[in-house]
Amino acid sequence: xxxxxxxxxxxxxxxxxxxxxxxxxxxxxxxxxxxxxxxxxxxxxxxxxxxxxxxxxxxxxxxxxxxxxxxxxxxxxxxxxxxxxxxxxxxxxxxxxxxxxxxxxxxxxxxxxxxxxxxxxxxxxxxxxxxxxxxxxxxxxxxxxxxxxxxxxxxxxxxxxxxxxxxxxxxxxxxxxxxxxxxxxxxxxxxxxxxxxxxxxxxxxxxxxxxxxxxxxxxxxxxxxxxxxxxxxxxxxxxxxxxxxxxxxxxxxxxxxxxxxxxxxxxxxxxxxxxxxxxxxxxxxxxxxxxxxxxxxxxxxxxxxxxxxxxxxxxxxxxxxxxxxxxxxxxxxxxxxxxxxxxxxxxxxxxxxxxxxxxxxxxxxxxxxxxxxxxxxxxxxxxxxxxxxxxxxxxxxxxxxxxxxxxxxxxxxxxxxxxxxxxxxxxxxxxxxxxxxxxxxxxxxxxxxxxxxxxxxxxxxxxxxxxxxxxxxxxxxxxxxxxxxxxxxxxxxxxxxxxxxxxxxxxxxxxxxxxxxxxxxxxxxxxxxxxxxxxxxxxxxxxxxxxxx
Numbered sequence: 001x002x003x004x005x006x007x008x009x010x011x012x013x014x015x016x017x018x019x020x021x022x023x024x025x026x027x028x029x030x031x032x033x034x035x036x037x038x039x040x041x042x043x044x045x046x047x048x049x050x051x052x053x054x055x056x057x058x059x060x061x062x063x064x065x066x067x068x069x070x071x072x073x074x075x076x077x078x079x080x081x082x083x084x085x086x087x088x089x090x091x092x093x094x095x096x097x098x099x100x101x102x103x104x105x106x107x108x109x110x111x112x113x114x115x116x117x118x119x120x121x122x123x124x125x126x127x128x129x130x131x132x133x134x135x136x137x138x139x140x141x142x143x144x145x146x147x148x149x150x151x152x153x154x155x156x157x158x159x160x161x162x163x164x165x166x167x168x169x170x171x172x173x174x175x176x177x178x179x180x181x182x183x184x185x186x187x188x189x190x191x192x193x194x195x196x197x198x199x200x201x202x203x204x205x206x207x208x209x210x211x212x213x214x215x216x217x218x219x220x221x222x223x224x225x226x227x228x229x230x231x232x233x234x235x236x237x238x239x240x241x242x243x244x245x246x247x248x249x250x251x252x253x254x255x256x257x258x259x260x261x262x263x264x265x266x267x268x269x270x271x272x273x274x275x276x277x278x279x280x281x282x283x284x285x286x287x288x289x290x291x292x293x294x295x296x297x298x299x300x301x302x303x304x305x306x307x308x309x310x311x312x313x314x315x316x317x318x319x320x321x322x323x324x325x326x327x328x329x330x331x332x333x334x335x336x337x338x339x340x341x342x343x344x345x346x347x348x349x350x351x352x353x354x355x356x357x358x359x360x361x362x363x364x365x366x367x368x369x370x371x372x373x374x375x376x377x378x379x380x381x382x383x384x385x386x387x388x389x390x391x392x393x394x395x396x397x398x399x400x401x402x403x404x405x406x407x408x409x410x411x412x413x414x415x416x417x418x419x420x421x422x423x424x425x426x427x428x429x430x431x432x433x434x435x436x437x438x439x440x441x442x443x444x445x446x447x448x449x450x451x452x453x454x455x456x457x458x459x460x461x462x463x464x465x466x467x468x469x470x471x472x473x474x475x476x477x478x479x480x481x482x483x484x485x486x487x488x489x490x491x492x493x494x495x496x497x498x499x500x501x502x503x504x505x506x507x508x509x510x511x512x513x514x515x516x517x518x519x520x521x522x523x524x525x526x527x528x529x530x531x532x533x534x535x536x537x538x539x540x541x542x543x544x545x546x547x548x549x
Contacts, residue, residue, distance in 0.1 A: 001020075001022060001068065001069045001449070001451060001480070001481045002020050002042075002066065002067075002068055002124075002125070002451045002481060002483070003019065003020060003067045003068060003069050004017070004018065004019050004020070004065075004066070004067040005017075005018045005020070005038070005041070005042060005045075005064070005065070005066050005067075006018075006063075006064070006065040006066075007038075007041045007062075007063075007064050008062060008063040008064070009055060009056040009059035009061065009062040009063065010037065010040075010041050010044070010054050010055070010056060010062040010063075010064060010097075011034070011037045011040070011041075011054060011056060011062075011512075012034055012037065012056065012503065012510045012511055012512045013034065013037060013041070013056065013511070013512050013513075014056060014511055016512075016513065016514055018038075018499070018514055019516075020481065020483065020497070021481075021496065021497045022477075022480070022481050022496075023477045023478070023481065023482070023496035023497065024473055024474050024476075024477035024482050024484065024494060024495045024496050024497070025481070025482065025483045025484070025495060025496070025497045025498075025499070026483075026484045026486055026491065026492045026494075026495030026497070026498050026499070027483065027484070027485050027486070027499045027500075027501055027514070028486060028487070028492050028498070028499075028500055028501070028525055028529060029500055029501030029502060029503075030502075030503070031487075032503065034501050034503055034512030034514075035485045035501045036455075036485070037512060038485075038501065038514070039127070039453065039455060039485065040054065041054070041064045042064070042066065042125070042453075043127075044064050044095060044097065045064035045065065045066045045093050045094070045095045045105075045117075046066070046093065046117055046118070046120070046121035046124065046125060047095075047105065047114040047115070047116075047117025047118040047120075047121055048118065048121065054097050055097055055098070055099050059099065060098065060099055061096050061097060061098045061099060062096070062097045063094070063095070063096045063097075064094070064095055065092065065093065065094045066092075066093045066094075067090060067091070067092055067093075068090070068091040068092075068093070068124055068451075069089065069090065069091075070087075070088075070089055070090070070091050070449070071089075071449060073449075074123065074449045075123040075449070076091060076120055076123040076124060076449075079116070079119045079120050079123060080107070080108075080120075083107075083112065083116045083119075085107050085108060085110050085112060085116070086108045086109075086110060087108070088108070090108075091107070091108065091120075091124075092106075092107070092108050092109070093105070093106075093107055093117065093120070094106040094107075094109075095117070105117050107120070123449070123450065124449075124450065124451060125450065125451050125452075125453060126450050126451070126452045126453065127453045127455065128436055128437075128440060128452065128453065128454050128455070128457060136410070136423070136436050136439050136440065136443075137423055137436075139407075139409050139410070139422065142393075142407075142408040142409055142410050143366075143403065143406065143407060143408040145408075145443055146366060146369055146370060146373060146393060146408045147366070147369070147403075148443065149369055149372075149373050149442065149443050150365060150366065150368065150369025150370075150372065150373075151369075152362065152365050152366065152369060155358070155361050155362040155365050156362055156403060156404070158358045158361070158362075159355070159358040159359050159361075159362045159402065159403065159404050160402045160403065161358075162351070162354045162355040162357075162358040162359070163355055163400075163401065163402040164402070165351045165354065165355070166348075166351040166352060166354070166355045168351075169344065169347050169348040169350075169351040169352075170348060170351075172344045172347070172348075173341065173344045173345055173348050176337060176340055176341045176344055177341060179337065180334065180337045180338070180341060183330055183334045183337070184334065190327050190330055190331050190334075191331065193313070193324075193327055194324060194327045194328055194331060196309065197309065197320060197323070197324035197327070198324065200302075200305055200306065200309060200320075202306045202309070202317065202320040202321060203321065204318045204321060205318060206306065206317070206318075207303065207306055207307065207310075207317035207318060210299055210302060210303040210306070211303060213299050214296065214299050214300055214303060216288075217295070217296045217299065218296070220288075220289035220290075223289070224286065224289045224290075227282060227285055227286055227289070228286060230282060231279065231282045231283065231286060234275060234278060234279050234282065235279065239275060240272070240275055240276075240279070243268060243271060243272055243275065244272070246268060247265065247268050247269070247272070250264060250265050250268070251265065306320065355400070359400065359404045359405045362403075362404040362406075363395070363404060363405060363406050366395055366404070366406055366408065367395060370393035370395055370408065371393075373393055373442060373443075374391055374392055374393055376442040377391040377435075377438050377439055377442050378390070378391055380437075380438035380441050380442060380472070381434070381435075381438050383468045383471075383472075384434040384437065384438060384465060384468045384469065384472070385434075385461075385464065385465040385468065386414075386431065386434055386435075386438075388414075388415055388416060389412060389413065389414050389415070389431070389435075390412065390413040390416065390420065391410070391411070391412050391435065391438070391439075392410075392411050392412075392413075392420055393408055393409070393410055393411075394408070394409045394410075394411050394420075395407070395408055396409070409422065410422075410423055410439065411423070412431075412435055414431055423435055423436070431460075433456075433457040433458055433459055433460065433461065433469070434461065434465070434469065436457060437454070437457055437469055437472050437473070438472070440452070440476065441472050441475065441476055444476060444479075444480075449480070450480065451480070451481045451482075451483065452476065452477075452480070452481070452482045452483070453482075453483045453484075453485075454473065454482065454483070454484045454485070454486075455485050456485055456486060456487065457469070457484070457486075458470075458484075458486050458487070458488040458490075458491050459487070461488070462488065462490070463490070466488040466489075466490035466491055467490040469488070469490070469491055470488070470490045470491035470492075470493065470494035471494060473491060473494060474494040474495075474496075477496070487529065488529070489526045489529035489530045489543065489546060490546060492525070492526055492529060493526055493543070493546035493547050493549075497516070498516070498517045498522050498525065499514050499515065499516055499517065500514070500515050500517055500521070500525050501513075501514050502514070502515065522543075522547070523540055523543045523544055523547065524540070524543075526543035526546060526547065527539035527540045527542070527543040530542050530543060
């Protein structure tokens with residue numbers, strides 16, 4: 001609820017302190033007295049976009065402070081928490097506009113942006129009037145209003161959940177399909193490469209082993225002759241035979257040498273043993289170097305094949321095994337992906353069916369709510385002297401989304417047989433005011449904590465119709481707070497609290513002021529609204545009658 005509004009140096013207001021009350025608050029005054037300035041100032045502190053030249057002439061800056069009372073469940077608390085601003089039972093908005101156009105805002109003495117102010121304003125105030133494109137006249141908000149009227153939170157939440165599941169299923173199918181498409185583009189290459197690698201089956205370390213064997217075999221022809229000559233020199237025709245003869249000669253002479261040949265004979269025997277080991281090693285080397293030329297060709301072919309595959313795939317020869325494993329994994333993913341895709345497509349069909357069912361239930365509930373709203377509005381139009389008018393909520397198909405597959409549009413036909421159309425295009429000023437009021441009465445449930453402002457919504461009506469408008473506004477204010485700017489005495493008489501806006505010229509300066517009216521003052525103000533500047537006894541009597549109800 002708006003409890004107070006303090007305005008300093010805004011347009012023709014130099015200083016103004018207003019305290020508002022629950023129920024129906026009415027503001028009256030002559031045309032041009034400054035009633036619209038109050039709304040401009042309130043819109044300014046709420047962050048609404050409006051006129052730029054708000055600072056009073058000669059002042060350095062203008063300032064507006066608005067004080068709201070918030071109950072514990074008020075939606076403004078969530079906005080404050082998200083913005084990191086202090087909360088509480090009181091909400092103080094303050095905004096300053098300097099003469100050079102700079103604007104600065106505070107929420108509970110903490111600096112904030114205009115965006116935060118506007119987010120708060122949506123939870124605090126509703127403005128309704130003939131040019132209110134933010135509220136009932138904006139078709140973009142009609143579906144949400146219809147849902148609120150019909151109490152469709154549950155089917156709408158179910159539809160949003162189903163839409164979220166559908167979106168998730170679609171993303172999963174799309175991702176899997178994209179991955180499969182990418183793999184399929186190279187499937188032929190993958191299968192050929194894996195077959196080629198499997199056929200060759202390169203092993204870690206094989207490249208180095210083959211290279212060593214190849215080099216050894218290539219060098220064998222050059223060194224085998226030298227080793228063979230050495231073997232001959234070490235054998236019976238060479239060192240072994242000579243040493244054997246020497247041992248036999250010395251053995252024959254040893255008995256006669258008095259022991260002097262024992263040591264040489266022992267050394268020769270040892271030398272023969274070492275010589276035998278040397279011969280064995282040389283023989284083994286000859287056996288190793290004894291190879292088939294076809295084997296060399298086979299070694300070279302495999303070595304070159306391994307290195308060719310390594311170059312082809314940009315991998316080290318020893319990594320070809322792991323590389324082949326990676327290719328096999330991608331082929332396995334392709335084979336498994338088809339099964340995954342089939343499963344995900346089944347999930348998608350189920351999610352689509354779930355969404356279609358939820359959206360269908362929501363559409364049916366909206367159709368029921370639309371019929372109920374049409375009946376309720378038509379019932380409200382009759383007391384407002386518009387019993388011949390027709391109000392219809394039109395539901396049309398829309399692109400599927402989280403809130404279903406419908407759009408809702410409030411339409412009117414002011415006379416039977418006349419074509420229906422949008423509220424602000426078909427109805428005249430007075431008719432539009434009454435349509436808006438009837439709609440608001442039907443759409444407003446229990447106290448939402450929102451202050452409703454009606455800006456001359458009674459324009460163009462009078463007499464019994466204006467009285468009906470006043471009664472509807474009073475009913476609307478029973479569960480909350482309503483502010484009405486009005487020129488209608490019938491509406492003003494229904495107010496629980498009454499302020500008069502007055503303009504006067506002092507020392508060449510025009511200043512607007514607002515005064516709370518006592519009961520006698522209120523009689524005079526309503527009499528002025530009835531009779532004009534000259535207030536007669538008859539006008540006062542009529543004013544008393546209006547106030548008496």
